[in-house]
Amino acid sequence: xxxxxxLDRFAExxxxxxxxHAAGRLAHAYLVVGAPxxxxxxxxEALLQLLFCAGEPRPCGECAECRRVxxxxxxDILWIEPESKSRRIKIERIREELIPRLSQGxxxxxxxxxxxxxxxxxxxxxANAFLKMLEEPPPSSLILLLTDSPQELLPTIxxxxxxxxxxxxxxxxxxxxxxxxxxxxRSDAPSDPLQALGRVARMKALLESVRAAAESExxxxxxxxxxxxxxxxxxxVRTRVxxxxxxxxxxxxxxxxDALLLVLGLEPGDLHFPEEADALRRQAxxxxxxxxxxxxxxxxxxxxxxxxxxxxxxxxxxxxxEG
Ligand SMILES: [Zn+2]
Numbered sequence: 001x002x003x004x005x006x007l008d009r010f011a012e013x014x015x016x017x018x019x020x021h022a023a024g025r026l027a028h029a030y031l032v033v034g035a036p037x038x039x040x041x042x043x044x045e046a047l048l049q050l051l052f053c054a055g056e057p058r059p060c061g062e063c064a065e066c067r068r069v070x071x072x073x074x075x076d077i078l079w080i081e082p083e084s085k086s087r088r089i090k091i092e093r094i095r096e097e098l099i100p101r102l103s104q105g106x107x108x109x110x111x112x113x114x115x116x117x118x119x120x121x122x123x124x125x126x127a128n129a130f131l132k133m134l135e136e137p138p139p140s141s142l143i144l145l146l147t148d149s150p151q152e153l154l155p156t157i158x159x160x161x162x163x164x165x166x167x168x169x170x171x172x173x174x175x176x177x178x179x180x181x182x183x184x185x186r187s188d189a190p191s192d193p194l195q196a197l198g199r200v201a202r203m204k205a206l207l208e209s210v211r212a213a214a215e216s217e218x219x220x221x222x223x224x225x226x227x228x229x230x231x232x233x234x235x236x237v238r239t240r241v242x243x244x245x246x247x248x249x250x251x252x253x254x255x256x257x258d259a260l261l262l263v264l265g266l267e268p269g270d271l272h273f274p275e276e277a278d279a280l281r282r283q284a285x286x287x288x289x290x291x292x293x294x295x296x297x298x299x300x301x302x303x304x305x306x307x308x309x310x311x312x313x314x315x316x317x318x319x320x321x322e323g
Contacts, residue, residue, distance in 0.1 A: 013165075048074070080114065
């Protein structure tokens, strides 16, 4: 998608946050997509320093406030990370810490902030409690969700956050299956069962071609070496197919998320597939919000079904026959 190094991306995003801050137009919640302990954390710290810095020029990086941000010792910032044992963020942390903290006044009389590192690790309960707060964010509060797996978050959470994309989008566009998938997506309007079955058949053919490609790219055994063991080879092909399938499901999810955003009247600038805005707009025109949301959620169901090893064809059949 966008050219330039990730450093440029960082600078670009920070410049726009600085502008937003100067104009008093920061969002209530940001989804920072990048490494939750790398660039996403760095951008979040920079934004928090911008808010709290007492020096010049903001953020100076050196004053006591900036230092407290960096050391996670600032009284107006709550940092939440997954528990080390369960690797989840549980509801208690949201209900008993985050919500009260953001709802009460700040110590410094200004902003208060909550930072969720690896927000994709929220449990379902925690995510729902969090969502309720996000629907009516307390005044002067800022929420930062850091993740490298935004597709794991509730779409209703994602749609309420302003996205800051540090990571390159998954490189689906360079995959051999991408063009065929795009053809299928362009026809992803609600339709009669016959058309839906046609789409299922095309998806089946696509997955078969992925498998055939994986089988044909088997590394030939070097001279003198035995052929790779059969089960090793099977595992390699299976991994390749699963990777491709995950990429395909992600594209589907992004496509339907784009349609949902258009139904909500959002700008095409925020789309995953800006170059497909026309096709997406045509599909969005035939949907209302409830249906667009249901179609989006159906991809999550598809994702879960595939993870539970429900046969691909059956899972895709559910997806398309229901909407
Ligand atoms: Zn400072």
